[in-house]
Amino acid sequence: MTSTATETSGPPDAAEPETSDEQPSKSLTPSLARRMSSYGSLVGIAILAFVLLVWAPSTLTSFRLGNLGRYCAMALASMGIGLAWGRGGMLVLGQGVFFGIGGYAMAMHMKLEAAGPGGVPDFMTLYGDGTMPGWWEPFRSGPFTVFAIIAMPAVVSFVLGYAILKRRVKGAYFAILTQAMAVAFSTLLVATITQTGGFNGLNSFSTFFGHNLFDPQVQKNVYRLAAGLVIVFLVILWQLYRSRYGELLLATRDGEERIRFLGYDPANVKLVAFMVAAVMASIGGALFVPIAGIISPLDVDASASIFLLAGVALGGRASLFGPVLGAIAVGYGRSTLSENFPTQWSYFLGALFILVVLLLPGGVASLWPMLRARWSSSSEPSRSSSTGDDAVESGDADRVAPAATS
Amino acid sequence: MTASFLGQDYLEIRNLTVDFDGFKAVDGVDITLHQGRLHFLIGPNGAGKTTLVDALTGLVSGTGEATFRHHDLLSMRSHEIVRLGIGRTFQTASVFEQLSVLENLDIAAGLHRSALRSLRARRTVPEPVEQALDTIGLTALAHRPAGILAHGQKQWLEIGMLLVQDAQLMFLDETVAGMSGDERDETGELLKRIVADRTIVVIEHDMEFLRRYADFVTVMHTGTVLAEGSVADVQADQRVQEVYLGTATEAATHG
Amino acid sequence: MDLLTTPFLTGTANGAILLMAALGLTLTFGQMGVINMANGEFLMVGAYMAYLTQQVLGTSGLSILIALPVAFIIAGLLGLLLEVTVIQWMYERPLDTLLATVGVALVLQQLAQDIFGAQGDPVTAPSWLGGRLSVFGYEWPHRQLFTIVLALTALGALSALLKYSSFGRQIRATVQNRQLAETLGVSTRNVDRLTFFLGSGLAGLGGVAIALISGTNPTLGTAYIIPAFLVVVVGGVGQLKGTVIAAWVVGVATAFLTDRTSGSTAQVIIFALVVIFLVIRPQGLFTVRTRSLA
Numbered sequence: 001m002t003s004t005a006t007e008t009s010g011p012p013d014a015a016e017p018e019t020s021d022e023q024p025s026k027s028l029t030p031s032l033a034r035r036m037s038s039y040g041s042l043v044g045i046a047i048l049a050f051v052l053l054v055w056a057p058s059t060l061t062s063f064r065l066g067n068l069g070r071y072c073a074m075a076l077a078s079m080g081i082g083l084a085w086g087r088g089g090m091l092v093l094g095q096g097v098f099f100g101i102g103g104y105a106m107a108m109h110m111k112l113e114a115a116g117p118g119g120v121p122d123f124m125t126l127y128g129d130g131t132m133p134g135w136w137e138p139f140r141s142g143p144f145t146v147f148a149i150i151a152m153p154a155v156v157s158f159v160l161g162y163a164i165l166k167r168r169v170k171g172a173y174f175a176i177l178t179q180a181m182a183v184a185f186s187t188l189l190v191a192t193i194t195q196t197g198g199f200n201g202l203n204s205f206s207t208f209f210g211h212n213l214f215d216p217q218v219q220k221n222v223y224r225l226a227a228g229l230v231i232v233f234l235v236i237l238w239q240l241y242r243s244r245y246g247e248l249l250l251a252t253r254d255g256e257e258r259i260r261f262l263g264y265d266p267a268n269v270k271l272v273a274f275m276v277a278a279v280m281a282s283i284g285g286a287l288f289v290p291i292a293g294i295i296s297p298l299d300v301d302a303s304a305s306i307f308l309l310a311g312v313a314l315g316g317r318a319s320l321f322g323p324v325l326g327a328i329a330v331g332y333g334r335s336t337l338s339e340n341f342p343t344q345w346s347y348f349l350g351a352l353f354i355l356v357v358l359l360l361p362g363g364v365a366s367l368w369p370m371l372r373a374r375w376s377s378s379s380e381p382s383r384s385s386s387t388g389d390d391a392v393e394s395g396d397a398d399r400v401a402p403a404a405t406s
Numbered sequence: 407m408t409a410s411f412l413g414q415d416y417l418e419i420r421n422l423t424v425d426f427d428g429f430k431a432v433d434g435v436d437i438t439l440h441q442g443r444l445h446f447l448i449g450p451n452g453a454g455k456t457t458l459v460d461a462l463t464g465l466v467s468g469t470g471e472a473t474f475r476h477h478d479l480l481s482m483r484s485h486e487i488v489r490l491g492i493g494r495t496f497q498t499a500s501v502f503e504q505l506s507v508l509e510n511l512d513i514a515a516g517l518h519r520s521a522l523r524s525l526r527a528r529r530t531v532p533e534p535v536e537q538a539l540d541t542i543g544l545t546a547l548a549h550r551p552a553g554i555l556a557h558g559q560k561q562w563l564e565i566g567m568l569l570v571q572d573a574q575l576m577f578l579d580e581t582v583a584g585m586s587g588d589e590r591d592e593t594g595e596l597l598k599r600i601v602a603d604r605t606i607v608v609i610e611h612d613m614e615f616l617r618r619y620a621d622f623v624t625v626m627h628t629g630t631v632l633a634e635g636s637v638a639d640v641q642a643d644q645r646v647q648e649v650y651l652g653t654a655t656e657a658a659t660h661g
Numbered sequence: 662m663d664l665l666t667t668p669f670l671t672g673t674a675n676g677a678i679l680l681m682a683a684l685g686l687t688l689t690f691g692q693m694g695v696i697n698m699a700n701g702e703f704l705m706v707g708a709y710m711a712y713l714t715q716q717v718l719g720t721s722g723l724s725i726l727i728a729l730p731v732a733f734i735i736a737g738l739l740g741l742l743l744e745v746t747v748i749q750w751m752y753e754r755p756l757d758t759l760l761a762t763v764g765v766a767l768v769l770q771q772l773a774q775d776i777f778g779a780q781g782d783p784v785t786a787p788s789w790l791g792g793r794l795s796v797f798g799y800e801w802p803h804r805q806l807f808t809i810v811l812a813l814t815a816l817g818a819l820s821a822l823l824k825y826s827s828f829g830r831q832i833r834a835t836v837q838n839r840q841l842a843e844t845l846g847v848s849t850r851n852v853d854r855l856t857f858f859l860g861s862g863l864a865g866l867g868g869v870a871i872a873l874i875s876g877t878n879p880t881l882g883t884a885y886i887i888p889a890f891l892v893v894v895v896g897g898v899g900q901l902k903g904t905v906i907a908a909w910v911v912g913v914a915t916a917f918l919t920d921r922t923s924g925s926t927a928q929v930i931i932f933a934l935v936v937i938f939l940v941i942r943p944q945g946l947f948t949v950r951t952r953s954l955a
Contacts, residue, residue: 041794091756163940172696172755173943177936183887184932191925244516244524251502251513258500261463262571263488263517302887307762313760346771353764357757358750 001095029348041320045234052227062216069291071331073229074099076284078311078327079233080277085309086317088273089253090170095281095308097185098153100300102282104150104189106289107134107202109145114206122204128194138194142209142261149286150279158271165274166268172258178228179302186301201296208290219291225288233280238320240276249273281308282333292331307334310349313356316365326363416440417462417605420639422470422480424454424461431457431469433629439575439605444597446616447609449626450649455609456497458626459577463487463494472573489517493573495564497580500659503553507544507563510552511535514567534570538562542566542596557587565596575605594619665798668916674805674874676912677812681867682889683896683904684819685740685860690854691899695748696759697740700889701882702769703861706739707732707868708775710875711784722787725869728813730914732865740861745856756910773879778830781878790873808870815866819859820901836899863873867938888915897945911935 077099084090111121117140120132133284138144164177189196196202211218240246248269252259256266289295298304308327315326329353338345360366410518417439424432434456439445447455461468464484472479480489502510508531515532516524539545542562547555550561561581568576578597587611594615597606601621616623616637623640625632633643640646682704689695710732711725719722743765751757787806793800823829834842835852844850871881876885892911896903911931939945 091759095443160936161689167940167943170938172690172694172759173894175696175759176894177939178889178931180887180891180935184929187925189930191929221915239527240525242527244512244519244526244528245521247509247528248513248516248524251505251510254502254504255500258496258502259513260484261488261494262514262567263485264835265483267484280764302883309760343771343775346767350764350767350771353767354747354761356711357761357764358747361754361757 007381018269030226041238042235044321045231045238048234048324049231053224053228056227057220057224062219062320064289065223067331067335068217069226070329071328072223072226073284073288073291074308075230075324075327076226076233077281077288077308077310077342078315078323079230079237080280080284081312082317082319083237083240083280084273084277084364085312086146086319086323087246087249087253088270089256090270091172092273092274092277092305093175093176093181093302093309094182094185094305096182096300096302096305097178098157098228098278098281099285099304099308100185100189100290100295100297101156101285102149103289103295103299104196105139105145105282106286106294107205108139108143110205110208110289111202112136112140113210114204121202123197123200123202124194127198133195144212149282153278153282154275159256161271161274162267165270168267176287179305182300182302182305184362185298189297189300199297201299202289203294203296205293206292212292213290215304222287222290226291227284229287234320234324245269247376282360301318307349308397310352314352314363316363319363319365322363322365335395414479415474417479419462420471422458422461422468422508423582424457424466424473427466430629432461434470435626435629435631437624437631437634438605440572440622441605442602443605443621444601444619445466445605445607446623447607447626448611448616448623449632452616452628453626454629455595455626457629459494459579459607459609463492463577488571491572491574492577492579493568493571493575493622495568495579495581497583501555501560501567504551506538506549507552507555508535508548508562509548509619511538511566511570515570517571531569534572538566538569541569541600543592556592558585561585561593562596565600569600573604577607577609579609580611582610582612583610590615664920666797668920670796670799670801671910672913672916674808674912675916676909677809678867678870678931679885679889679912680812680908681815681870682885683892683908684863684901685779686817686889687893687896687901687904688832688860690893691750692839693752693853694755694786695752696755696890697743697764697857697860698759698761698762698886699743699769699886700861700864701886702766702773703736703740703864703882704868704871704885705769705877705879705882705935706720706736707865708784708866708881709773710735710865710870711869711872712777712877713720720785720787723790723922724871725787725790729866732869733862736865737858737867737891738860740864741854743861744857748753748857748871749850749853752769766886770879774809775802775954777877777879780881781876781881784872788875800880804870804873807873811866811870813864816901816905819863822859823901828855831947836949838871876940888931891932895935895938895945897947898900900945900947903945926951 008204022208052068052072057064060068069249071402077095079093080098081092108121112119115121120130121136124130124132139148160181169177189201190199193200205213206214208218208222211221213219213222248259248264249272252264252269253267259266259269285295285300288299292299307330311325311330312323313326314322314330315324316322330349333348334345336347356363418646419435419437419439422432422435424429435454435458447497449455457466461464462472462479464479464482464487468480470480474490474492477490479490479492480505482490484629502513505513507529512528512532512535515535536545539548542565544555544559544563544566547559552560554564565576582593585593590612597608597619600606608620620637622635623637624634625640625643625646627649632649633640634642682700685703688695689697711728714728714731715724718727719865738844743762747761748758751761757824763873765950788808790803792803794803794806795801801843829846831852832855834845834847835849839849842852867885868881871885875881888911892907893904895911896905896907914934915927915931921927922930
């Protein structure tokens with residue numbers, strides 16, 4: 001039966017009376033505009049793929065391309081932060097740990113490659129007695145290394161996430177604990193110089209899975225791998241965000257207790273996002289190593305973890321493109337600024353955090369819906385789009401005023 | 407009024423006690439909730455109504471027994487209790503404001519969905535969601551963000567979410583508070599429509615609403631059950647008049 | 662004997678510094694839900710105030726005593742400035758205060774580096790703090806004893822203020838129920854500002870103690886901020902008693918572990934223990950049991 005509620009209580013600005021007479025199934029089909037905006041993201045991904053995979057390699061110098069590859073590697077970690085923080089509400093301040101797990105795993109394999117069959121990495125004879133710890137041995141195998149780059153962060157984030165999320169540790173507590181984890185991790189690395197290279201980290205690699213890293217063509221291919229994985233994970237995140245799991249994650253972010261009373265365990269919902277973010281950071285770290293030629297505690301400590309966050313905050317934590325574009329922008333900004341004003345960089349980074357959080361909590365991505373709304377209201381007043389997606393992307397802090405639906 | 411008195415489902419609460427560091431917010435409560443009737447839970451502020459519901463839904467821990475379909479609710483976690491078919495609302499309407507009305511209902515409908523299927527995007531509207539939209543009268547607003555709904559509509563959406571999650575036992579915590587007169591009537595009629603095959607417990611302050619819609623009333627005072635029975639029984643009870651109804655009726659007529 | 666006495670006494674002194682760093686955090690976190698990551702930099706500011714007063718007044722016994730109020734007021738005013746310019750706009754978004762104050766911390770560190778140089782500066786203890794006290798055969802530096810006395814004095818003054826002054830009552834009322842306090846006519850805005858001033862000032866005092874023990878450094882705050890937060894979380898947010906116990910336990914445990922293993926291993930073990938503690942008892946040592954949904 002059509003309830004009488006509709007007739008007496010629609011909001012004054014909406015709900016023309018005749019809509020309640022329509023067939024429910026018809027009015028429930030997602031609007032065309034909404035579908036377009038969902039697939040519009042695919043067009044955006046295609047454009048980015050063209051820029052990163054076709055334009056950049058054919059235009060940029062190998063130095064610039066290497067830089068871009070480094071930003072791409074860090075962008076993978078940032079995109080994961082976007083998932084965990086922007087969509088899941090978990091402020092992860094320790095992604096450097098997972099970045100480091102992947103990075104060190106890859107670096108260990110490359111060190112062993114450089115040392116040759118049965119050889120021992122050079123620094124172990126330099127700092128220690130030249131014996132290699134047993135846990136290095138499996139990393140001689142390339143397939144094992146690739147497996148470890150994915151499995152180790154998954155296991156670590158599962159154990160850690162399970163322990164603290166199940167106990168309903170969240171918000172600031174979660175953030176502080178993850179940051180403490182990054183501090184502990186980098187401290188541990190520094191303290192174990194004979195096993196991990198200590199403060200200097202691992203460097204001077206020569207080959208990447210058998211390919212000479214000094215060959216420009218190989219460098220280009222390593223870049224292509226990093227950029228290609230950015231595109232692949234953009235597609236994965238795109239599907240994740242439009243899936244029911246994506247809606248559920250968002251709902252968990254905005255009302256964890258409410259989700260519990262819908263029969264879900266919010267810890268499980270968040271755990272998935274936390275694990276995916278950890279694996280993405282690890283893959284990013286693994287690709288960072290052959291491009292940058294080094295991984296050290298400075299790349300994985302608390303400051304490095306916060307640096308990974310900067311691009312996410314700038315670009316827009318909850319949007320699909322915000323974290324990746326933000327990470328590339330911030331990486332580029334750091335290279336450029338520290339070339340020209342080495343000491344001023346900290347001021348820029350500090351000011352960026354303060355200003356973005358203060359004035360634009362949704363990041364640059366939150367400007368887009370505003371612009372689009374202005375554009376569509378001036379050119380095509382009858383077809384302004386649904387606000388659903390835009391509100392999601394603006395983050396929980398600033399709610400976009402609802403516009404009329406089509 | 408109490409025609410469908412004995413349904414199949416009932417929740418039996420025996421000697422339920424919630425102890426906040428020495429302060430007994432709920433103190434040895436015995437209540438039996440039967441299917442098919444609108445069971446009102448009333449009492450002055452601090453009587454322990456919400457704490458009672460909190461204990462039954464796993465939000466605070468309590469001692470005693472609360473048996474529903476052979477499960478002791480007091481030893482279960484919140485989401486397990488929900489999966490047993492028990493749902494609740496909160497004093498403040500809590501819908502996901504940035505999700506659309508439809509998405510809100512879809513999430514509520516998804517608790518038995520497999521993990522793999524939830525990785526796909528929603529293509530069709532599930533049948534229960536469509537029915538619930540119709541029942542709560544929000545079909546026309548299905549694609550609007552829930553944040554723009556009027557206060558009363560948000561409460562209906564919450565009830566709709568309980569419907570799609572197929573809650574056989576619903577606790578509604580001050581659902582009509584802050585609603586206009588028309589909205590209260592709508593809500594009362596809505597509850598009457600859906601109560602036939604479920605158990606609904608309404609925590610309420612509004613005496614007029616109680617008189618019109620209650621099938622059965624439990625009055626709580628300082629953590630204990632003061633009186634139980636039909637509206638007429640309870641109104642006639644001397645002690646209830648003393649501690650509660652007298653002042654509340656006054657407040658209702660004056661405010 | 663020394664195996665127990667030394668780490669116990671050194672650890673108690675460390676705990677005293679942690680306490681001064683954590684008191685401000687627990688007040689602002691408990692009362693406003695604000696995560697002030699720049700609190701470590703207020704320690705740094707306090708340390709540089711000790712350095713500056715010593716530059717002006719020389720290493721006479723007086724300079725440290727004058728440095729204490731100077732550090733308290735300067736760090737307090739910086740905290741107030743932070744509250745007015747940044748924090749007050751985001752009380753509804755506690756996680757965002759964390760990020761914004763991370764930015765503030767970066768700026769303050771770079772400022773200190775530009776003003777005082779990247780290298781740290783030594784702060785000489787006056788002669789009356791240069792001596793040692795013999796405790797069970799351990800020669801205990803007076804500076805550590807001074808740190809403990811300072812922390813206990815600050816703690817006593819803070820508790821007295823909270824307990825007996827009307828501002829203290831307003832702070833406690835606001836911590837327990839902000840809305841109720843407002844309806845009772847408490848200006849929670851003023852209470853927030855005063856709390857920030859007090860908390861940052863206490864960190865400034867802690868900075869003077871750090872300067873006496875290990876000199877100044879633009880980044881000295883970063884070493885304390887995370888342990889201080891862990892102390893707050895372990896103690897139970899907004900619980901002075903819990904913060905005191907947690908600071909002392911973490912300080913002493915770190916000293917004992919450092920003695921047995923190494924400084925960095927001790928830190929890693931402490932972090933692991935804190936995580937395990939929080940998994941077992943997420944609400945911390947002390948807590949007020951309420952019905953809220955948090």
